Amino acid sequence: MSVDVCKALNAFNGTTGQAIAVDDFNADNFDHTGLEFIGGGYAFFSTGHAAISSTQSAPPSLGGWGSEWKAWLKANTNSIGGTTLQMEALSYDDQFLDLDPVAKDPQGFPLVRVTARFHDQELARHRYIYAKAEAMLKEAGATETWAGGLSASPTEPRPVPVNSHAYGGTRMGTDLAQSVVDSYGVSHEVPNLMVLGGSAWPTSTGYNPTKTIMAWSWRAADHLVNNWGSIAG
Structure with missing residues (x-):
């Protein structure tokens, strides 16, 4: 989730590991009564926002290209912050590894194929913690929030592609x-x-x-x- 706080955050300082994690909604740290999921996750607030990667955090309404997008980045890049939500993912029978019947590595061996999707538990967990993180960001002064970076939408998470x-x-x-x-x-x-x-x-x-x-x-x-x-x- 990305935010615009209209203040100079200087989030380019430091590295991604220089961070604060809110653990209140992880595991059994909170009351699950009436909720549709077990477990939880944390909201991760970090620095290390490099100039190029920050361009991926612009609001989706800008389209990601063009003069309006460039002008917005010039005016707002140093005010863009964000949080990554990391949550539990349960095991399911339809999530598995097998050998790809077609794709092979340079030595001719079959590549490992990953079959996975998010289930109701993961979607409910994401919606709950997303709402909590969004409320914290707005309380901290965010003027606008949006799903960006690794999150497909406020209601559906996206797997981390490479460094997972x-x-x-x-x-x-x-x-x-x-x-x-x-x-x-x-x-x-x-x-x-x-x-x-x-x-x-x-x-x-x-x-x-x-x-x-x-x-x-x-x-x-x-x-x-x-x-x-x-x-x-």
Whole structure:
């Protein structure tokens, strides 16, 4: 979501990681009574808005080209702020990875094909947190708000295209028919193999997974050291 506050924000300073996240509507941090979804997410306010990327945050009504668009950017670019909403996404039977029957990599191997879509849970979660974030921005002085950047509309989110954190593919579990590795990342079927990373997660959370993956990998390493004899065979 992008905003125009008619004030000099100087959001070009710093990096994207220089940010503030509002965690009030993540996980079980709020009352879900009467809501149509479980879980939640956070609103992420950051700096590091480079000049070129800021052109993508202009109001959709300007069309994205032409003299009017250029004049608006010249007058308002330093007043454009925004927030990214990151939310949980649940697992569904119609979301999966398989091998593409046609596309291949340079070595001739089939590429992994991703099949996914947003369900009612994700759409309801997005609408709720979008409205909360919009209210905060207006209270902070925003004169106009609009869905921009990675958000298709106020009612429908858009997947992050390139720098996303991927989940699933070798998910963990106790049922050998429904999972690939156990809770330590040890493969159920392939001897002496551990798979660590986001691929083992059955679902995502409302946070970036990096630190959790680091903690889980540390736990797995301890398990490997303490049980090397049985794991190595």
